[in-house]
Amino acid sequence: xxxxxxxxxxxxxxxxxxxxxxxxxxxxxxxxxxxxxxxxxxxxxxxxxxxxxxxxxxxxxxxxxxxxxxxxxxxxxxxxxxxxxxxxxxxxxxxxxxxxxxxxxxxxxxxxxxxxxxxxxxxxxxxxxxxxxxxxxxxxxxxxxxxxxxxxxxxxxxxxxxxxxxxxxxxxxxxxxxxxxxxxxxxxxxxxxxxxxxxxxxxxxxxxxxxxxxxxxxxxxxxxxxxxx
Numbered sequence: 715x716x717x718x719x720x721x722x723x724x725x726x727x728x729x730x731x732x733x734x735x736x737x738x739x740x741x742x743x744x745x746x747x748x749x750x751x752x753x754x755x756x757x758x759x760x761x762x763x764x765x766x767x768x769x770x771x772x773x774x775x776x777x778x779x780x781x782x783x784x785x786x787x788x789x790x791x792x793x794x795x796x797x798x799x800x801x802x803x804x805x806x807x808x809x810x811x812x813x814x815x816x817x818x819x820x821x822x823x824x825x826x827x828x829x830x831x832x833x834x835x836x837x838x839x840x841x842x843x844x845x846x847x848x849x850x851x852x853x854x855x856x857x858x859x860x861x862x863x864x865x866x867x868x869x870x871x872x873x874x875x876x877x878x879x880x881x882x883x884x885x886x887x888x889x890x891x892x893x894x895x896x897x898x899x900x901x902x903x904x905x906x907x908x909x910x911x912x913x914x915x916x917x918x919x920x921x922x923x924x925x926x927x928x929x930x931x932x933x934x935x936x937x938x939x940x941x942x943x
Contacts, residue, residue, distance in 0.1 A: 715742065718838055721764040722748045723755040723781070724797075725773050733768055736824055742835050752776035756784065764792055766815075766834060771798035771805050779805045779812075786812050793837075795830055797822060821924040821934065823912055872913055876902070880910045884920060884938040891936050911936050 720737050724730035727750060734745035746762055749755035752773045759767070759781070771778040782794055793815040798805050809817055815837070816830040879900055883891065891899070897907040914920040920936045 715839070716842070717744045718742050718766060718835065719744050719746045719762065719764040720766045720768060721746055721755070721758055721762060722768050723750075723773070723778060724748070724768070724770040725750050733822075736827065737768070737831065740828070740831050740835070743831065750774075752778070752781060755781055759785070759790070759792060763790075765838065767792055767794050769794050769796050771796065771802060777805065779808055782809060782812050782814065793834070795827075795834070821922055823915070823922065823934070825908065825912060871909055876900075876906070877910060877913070880907075880914060881919065884936070887938045887940055889937060892933055896936075 720743050722730045722733050722737070722745060724733060727748075730748045730750065734748060737743045737745045743766075746764055747758055749758050750773075752775045755767075755769075755773070755778075758764075767781075769778040769781060778796065778798070782796065784790075785792055785794070794809070795816045795818060796805075796809040796814040797818045797820060798809075799820055806817055815834060818827060818830070880896065883889070883896065883899060891911075893904050893908045893911060896902075896911060897904045900907070911920065911922075915922050915936070918939060921939050923935050923937070925933045925935045
């Protein structure tokens with residue numbers, strides 16, 4: 715099968731390295747290069763013609779949304795997973811109008827990014843068929859790009875009692891926990907803890923931040939949102 719070339723556009727070099735390492739964990743992807751500003755990103759897109767961009771919006775010399783506009787105007791086949799701050803609704807709306815494959819809010823959830831990459835593999839492979847196109851094929855392509863993660867994920871694997879135990883741990887916005895500390899506090903697995911914590915983030919009960927810790931390893935930490943109950 716054809717490899718999928720991904721270009722990482724992120725101004726924070728350490729974060730770009732983390733994204734690239736994560737992309738490489740999926741054997742179908744090659745992280746072909748990194749750009750840390752808009753000018754270099756434009757050059758690398760023209761030279762490498764990657765299949766996918768992980769595109770940060772806020773760059774030292776401009777915004778990633780400008781590059782997305784260039785790709786649309788230039789009829790490039792490169793697809794975009796757009797990454798930006800939670801408060802950037804204007805860019806979010808524009809990226810959706812311009813057909814971004816997916817849209818991730820910082821700090822990036824790597825479980826969520828993995829879902830997006832796996833979905834992109836299916837999308838990429840679905841376009842390689844030589845068979846006559848059918849309505850089912852078009853529907854599959856459309857659904858892969860526009861899938862709403864809120865439906866199944868908000869009910870699948872979420873049990874009310876465990877969710878209430880998670881919520882009771884977060885008494886105030888000053889309380890900070892990791893997946894591991896929640897797992898230890900409640901006597902549940904880290905996989906279960908992560909699933910419930912991410913559910914709470916998507917439900918806007920909690921917010922997530924990235925902490926780099928003492929040895930430089932990024933760690934996702936969670937705290938209660940102001941005003942959430």
